[in-house]
Amino acid sequence: MKILYFAWVRERIGMPEEEIALPAEVSTPADLLAFLSKRGPEYESAFERPEIIRVAVDQTHVDHDMPIGDAREIALFPPMTGG
Amino acid sequence: MKILYFAWVRERIGMPEEEIALPAEVSTPADLLAFLSKRGPEYESAFERPEIIRVAVDQTHVDHDMPIGDAREIALFPPMTGG
């Protein structure tokens, strides 16, 4: 699965995207955030407040408890500040 | 007193302004409209629905029951449609 990071999530993790093989038990964004947080201190720091992280599955906003399904890409980022 | 007319009030009366000596009993716009309506059929037609006529005394909107005082000019016109 292609995982993308933006803004300070990207800065804390230290890269804009990566390919990660997700275990079968990761079926929602909440699962994904918990799984990634265990990959190391940079991930732990990026996702220390998982509730504020916004998630887009295949470029569409989703809630943390939605099924990921057979997504091509998942993006994780802070609340948006455009406009 | 200088009296000004605009839009269809001007068209019905047939002139944009005139000087009229107002009798002492004309002390409000309501009095003025009643007084003018008696000057002829063109005035009667212009002020047949006095309640919709707007009044400005010295270029400031006023209600029909406000005192005219020692105004320099009074304008009578239909509801505005600018913008």
Added chain:
Amino acid sequence: MSITVRIQPDDFDPAAEVAQLTEGRPEIGAVVTFTGLCRDEEGRLAALELEHYPGMAEAEILRIAEEAGTRWPLEGITVIHRHGKLAPGANIVLVITTSSHRTAAFEAAEFLMDYLKTRAPFWKKEWLADGTSGEWVEARDHDDTAAERWQTA
């Protein structure tokens, strides 16, 4: 806050007016413009003729702009209203508001337009596509209702 009010027969250039309000003003974060155009009413109209009350038109728009300045934190207001005979597609009115924040700029521009419609001494007469003069445009209740929403108790 700077206020510019102009009543003129000539066309206006919104970009030039925005530049006038914003250049060298890095505290401005939001610019809202409203441009009102002459419609052809599905081909029915050849022109709108705008009559106004010289002197009072400027004074009343200035009063409305000053009122907006007391209600919202604005950096600048520009209002330009044309008069005379205007063809479909022509500019009629321009309102520009600038502020640090977008909500103030939006609300003030709407307020200005609502009050211009109901308090500025302008009247529109229709000229028809067949060359004859048509009716004076009637004031719409909708505009009074729009203006009333800004009234405070």
Added chain:
Amino acid sequence: MSITVRIQPDDFDPAAEVAQLTEGRPEIGAVVTFTGLCRDEEGRLAALELEHYPGMAEAEILRIAEEAGTRWPLEGITVIHRHGKLAPGANIVLVITTSSHRTAAFEAAEFLMDYLKTRAPFWKKEWLADGTSGEWVEARDHDDTAAERWQTA
């Protein structure tokens, strides 16, 4: 209704974009533009750097614009959002709405801005006047509240 959405590093020209939406369209009576500018925050900022999610940014703004088109009788919508490092005074975002009637144009422009602020995947980072990179701008509760007012039951 025509919708134009562009995400670009380059500046935009509001007058040219308005002309694009209005020329030869005599049914349009109202044009509202919103321009968002980079503020200097009282001299504190040298620049704002705008990061975005390519692909999703365009798609999300298009979804927001289509939603606006279902809610209001609009003739056209243009949204242009810049990215990259922008100096104080620079344009950041442009929203234009056109309609027969002013209320639709105003409300749709406000709706578009409220949703752009809270749903379009852009992030702003501050660059300070001393040349160092500052903080990422934090989302404001105020913007969420502004967006929520458009939600229907």
